[in-house]
Amino acid sequence: MSNLQFLWFILVGVLxxxxxxxxxxxxGVGMSIKSLAQNRAERDVVIHTIGPHWDANEVWLITAGGAxxxxxxxxxxxxxxxxxxxxxxILVALIMRGxxxxxRSRMETDAGRNFWEWAAALGSFFAAFLFGMMFTxxxxxxxxxxxxxxxxxxxxxxxxxxxxxxxxxSLLCYLHGLNFIRLKTxxxxxxxxxxxxxxxxxxxxxxxxxxxxxxxxxxxFFTKKPVSTLILVVALVVLTVLATWGVYGNHEWLSFVxxxxxxxxxxxxxxxxxxxxxxxxxxxANSILIKDASNSPYTLHxxxxxxxxxxxxxxxxxxxxxxxxxxxxxx
Amino acid sequence: MNFGLSILSLxxxxxxMTTVFHFFFVPLSxxxxxxxxxxxxxxxxxxxxxxxxxxxxxxxxxxxxxxVGVVTGIIQEFQFGxxxxxxxxxxxxxxxxxxxxxxxxxxxxxxxxxxxxMFGWDRFSAGIHCAFIWLTSIGTMISAMWILAANSFMQNxxxxxxxxxxxxxxxxxFGAVVKNPQLWYELPHVLFGAFVTGSFVVAGMAAxxxxxxxxxxxxxKSIKVSLIVGLIATIGVVGMGDLQTRYIIKEQPMKFAATExxxxxxxxxxxxxxxxxxxxxxxxxxxxxxxxxxLDILSYHKLSGNVKGQxxxxxxxxxxxDKKFGKDMNYYVPGKTLYWSFxxxxxxxxxxxxxxxxxxxxxxxxxxxxxxxxxxLWVLAICTFLPFAANTAGWFITELGRYPWVVxxxxxxxxxxxxxxSVASLLTSNIxxxxxxxxxxxxxxxxxxRTLRQGxxxxxxxxxxxxxxxxxxxxxxxx
Numbered sequence: 177m178s179n180l181q182f183l184w185f186i187l188v189g190v191l192x193x194x195x196x197x198x199x200x201x202x203x204g205v206g207m208s209i210k211s212l213a214q215n216r217a218e219r220d221v222v223i224h225t226i227g228p229h230w231d232a233n234e235v236w237l238i239t240a241g242g243a244x245x246x247x248x249x250x251x252x253x254x255x256x257x258x259x260x261x262x263x264x265x266i267l268v269a270l271i272m273r274g275x276x277x278x279x280r281s282r283m284e285t286d287a288g289r290n291f292w293e294w295a296a297a298l299g300s301f302f303a304a305f306l307f308g309m310m311f312t313x314x315x316x317x318x319x320x321x322x323x324x325x326x327x328x329x330x331x332x333x334x335x336x337x338x339x340x341x342x343x344x345x346s347l348l349c350y351l352h353g354l355n356f357i358r359l360k361t362x363x364x365x366x367x368x369x370x371x372x373x374x375x376x377x378x379x380x381x382x383x384x385x386x387x388x389x390x391x392x393x394x395x396x397f398f399t400k401k402p403v404s405t406l407i408l409v410v411a412l413v414v415l416t417v418l419a420t421w422g423v424y425g426n427h428e429w430l431s432f433v434x435x436x437x438x439x440x441x442x443x444x445x446x447x448x449x450x451x452x453x454x455x456x457x458x459x460x461a462n463s464i465l466i467k468d469a470s471n472s473p474y475t476l477h478x479x480x481x482x483x484x485x486x487x488x489x490x491x492x493x494x495x496x497x498x499x500x501x502x503x504x505x506x507x
Numbered sequence: 508m509n510f511g512l513s514i515l516s517l518x519x520x521x522x523x524m525t526t527v528f529h530f531f532f533v534p535l536s537x538x539x540x541x542x543x544x545x546x547x548x549x550x551x552x553x554x555x556x557x558x559x560x561x562x563x564x565x566x567x568x569x570x571x572x573x574x575v576g577v578v579t580g581i582i583q584e585f586q587f588g589x590x591x592x593x594x595x596x597x598x599x600x601x602x603x604x605x606x607x608x609x610x611x612x613x614x615x616x617x618x619x620x621x622x623x624x625m626f627g628w629d630r631f632s633a634g635i636h637c638a639f640i641w642l643t644s645i646g647t648m649i650s651a652m653w654i655l656a657a658n659s660f661m662q663n664x665x666x667x668x669x670x671x672x673x674x675x676x677x678x679x680x681f682g683a684v685v686k687n688p689q690l691w692y693e694l695p696h697v698l699f700g701a702f703v704t705g706s707f708v709v710a711g712m713a714a715x716x717x718x719x720x721x722x723x724x725x726x727x728k729s730i731k732v733s734l735i736v737g738l739i740a741t742i743g744v745v746g747m748g749d750l751q752t753r754y755i756i757k758e759q760p761m762k763f764a765a766t767e768x769x770x771x772x773x774x775x776x777x778x779x780x781x782x783x784x785x786x787x788x789x790x791x792x793x794x795x796x797x798x799x800x801x802l803d804i805l806s807y808h809k810l811s812g813n814v815k816g817q818x819x820x821x822x823x824x825x826x827x828x829d830k831k832f833g834k835d836m837n838y839y840v841p842g843k844t845l846y847w848s849f850x851x852x853x854x855x856x857x858x859x860x861x862x863x864x865x866x867x868x869x870x871x872x873x874x875x876x877x878x879x880x881x882x883x884l885w886v887l888a889i890c891t892f893l894p895f896a897a898n899t900a901g902w903f904i905t906e907l908g909r910y911p912w913v914v915x916x917x918x919x920x921x922x923x924x925x926x927x928x929s930v931a932s933l934l935t936s937n938i939x940x941x942x943x944x945x946x947x948x949x950x951x952x953x954x955x956x957r958t959l960r961q962g963x964x965x966x967x968x969x970x971x972x973x974x975x976x977x978x979x980x981x982x983x984x985x986x
Binding site: 497 | 570571574575577578579580581582584585587588589590592593595596598599600601602603604606607608609610611612614615616618619620621622623625626627630670677678679681925926927928932935936939943947950954957958977978
């Protein structure tokens with residue numbers, strides 16, 4: 177494995193981390209439209225908290241996909257063709273929620289608004305759930321042949337482990353969204369988000385324990401990389417403790433940063449476990465390795481130069497746009 | 508279970524369906540972004556509130572289009588991996604780079620600044636706010652550049668080698684990929700086409716409103732701005748189309764011969780067919796109504812010269828590729844589709860120019876001719892839909908004319924498809940997308956009509972200091 181291949185494996189992980197940190201609270205806010213918010217004015221406010229940002233947040237996913245294509249086409253080809261039906265459902269979820277905010281604002285009837293609110297809420301939930309499911313199934317190991325083609329059956333990616341993975345990711349996103357709403361609103365919404373987060377954090381603790389146990393039995397993480405895996409699992413629990421502390425002590429920034437970092441921790445945990453593979457096969461000989469999956473050194477070098485020169489500029493205006501809309505919203 | 512269908516035909520149908528639907532909204536968004544940016548610039552320069560309201564009103568249509576364009580674009584990106592995994596493996600070294608750069612450079616730019624533009628009306632000075640829509644507009648154009656760079660490689664592969672060990676295409680010169688002549692004919696043609704789309708959608712929708720005599724001043728000024736852009740863009744799209752045609756004769760002669768319905772060589776001087784009946788099975792023309800010399804003018808800007816027909820080109824391609832791809836290849840492209848697509852494009856181009864000139868004359872300041880010539884308003888209104896037909900026809904020629912290749916001369920469509928995806932999966936996704944697109948298409952039309960019916964009254968009546976909320980009418984306030 178060359179240094180550039182290693183760097184791009186990290187970069188793809190960074191892009192997925194950025195996606196889950198940012199779109200994580202988008203998904204949570206989306207789910208809140210039909211749970212936390214209880215009247216039209218509240219739903220307006222909840223949607224407005226992510227109004228200027230959700231589109232740019234989703235670009236992190238598109239960039240992660242593009243970067244995967246540009247650095248590890250074998251990975252991209254196997255992953256996307258292999259998890260075909262999950263990705264189809266993810267696309268439907270992302271499409272419905274992507275148009276929902278704009279379409280809802282043009283509706284003249286309560287029924288019309290109600291439809292697009294459900295589209296946003298269900299789309300957000302299923303996108304988070306299915307991504308969690310897909311990544312969990314990915315590290316468990318799938319039937320992959322020597323050509324790199326995955327031919328999985330329903331139970332290969334729909335099983336107890338992947339469902340727990342999906343639930344855990346969607347719950348993390350929901351809490352991350354509640355923490356974001358606590359930061360961005362005032363009054364009853366802010367108070368209710370706090371109130372709802374408290375019991376949910378205890379559910380999350382339980383979920384993390386179950387997930388860690390299933391991780392032990394379903395993957396080779398603990399046998400191949402016991403130390404780093406253990407550190408990352410402990411870090412996940414510590415971050416959840418910090419977030420819970422932030423909830424009970426009402427430290428809004430602490431909860432938000434901790435819930436975001438726990439999503440990143442999950443991505444790091446999965447990527448750490450994947451390394452030095454990009455796809456885990458049931459039959460270890462067919463696992464796809466970083467060293468075999470990548471593009472030529474020429475293209476990797478080119479992409480490195482371009483990305484590292486563009487990324488800082490992009491980050492400046494991206495962060496600036498958050499600063500511009502920093503103010504809290506009230507209904 | 509394969510229901511008598513092949514994964515290849517289903518994957519091709521899906522690519523056609525998603526591309527055509529996505530490309531309704533791409534040129535509309537690129538075009539509307541530019542026109543809205545121009546309207547807001549006029550407001551900044553003239554300080555005339557009417558143009559601010561114009562930018563906000565047409566901005567509503569732009570935002571609808573942008574939303575659908577974004578979500579259907581994600582399908583496009585995922586589709587290469589999902590349905591065309593062997594293509595992705597073969598081409599990843601070259602194709603992935605422009606795709607990733609597009610996301611990194613263009614998508615972040617347009618999505619961030621569109622958010623600032625939507626929600627920033629009350630937070631920035633007029634000049635800075637106007638800069639946001641320009642940055643969005645430039646973002647959409649940069650995006651077009653990178654995705655067309657990827658497409659251009661598929662049409663005309665340059666700056667690469669085939670790795671002997673892996674059998675995959677490998678980039679040797681990024682400069683050559685970006686400087687691909689195909690790109691620099693294709694990009695301006697596509698961008699001008701997008702500007703035409705935006706212009707005629709604005710002018711056409713405004714004509715619907717004028718037929719009902721609503722907000723006459725507002726919509727007449729909208730028509731003026733859009734038709735000026737539309738006329739310039741039409742000249743651009745026809746001019747670039749002409750240059751591209753002459754390039755294609757050299758690089759993809761089969762595509763060109765098919766757009767002209769030529770099976771036998773034309774001989775010199777070459778006549779242009781305006782109406783033809785083809786027998787695509789026996790590869791011959793049944794009858795054709797021809798205009799002398801015109802094909803030579805189109806092809807070479809001269810009055811003489813032979814244009815090769817498909818039958819001879821088919822033999823040449825067999826001679827060139829049989830060693831590598833076998834004797835069973837079919838090099839004929841879908842003849843009728845290309846022939847009629849070219850005519851749809853050419854006729855639309857002529858109509859756009861004519862209508863823009865007449866429209867600008869009827870709509871000139873101090874004359875109310877446009878209000879009295881109701882037939883013309885109807886023509887203009889119908890023209891709302893014509894650019895979409897022209898755009899689709901253009902892509903039919905570009906993509907179908909590359910048959911049987913997915914990457915010209917290197918990879919056939921049959922070798923590009925995902926080998927592990929089942930007919931059932933592909934059939935499911937086709938049905939899901941079909942329902943989804945039908946639903947989104949209907950909602951788009953209903954909401955565009957509703958936006959037009961409601962008109963700009965809420966904007967025109969709003970007081971200057973009331974906050975502008977793109978999602979509603981002041982349902983929330985900032986603390």
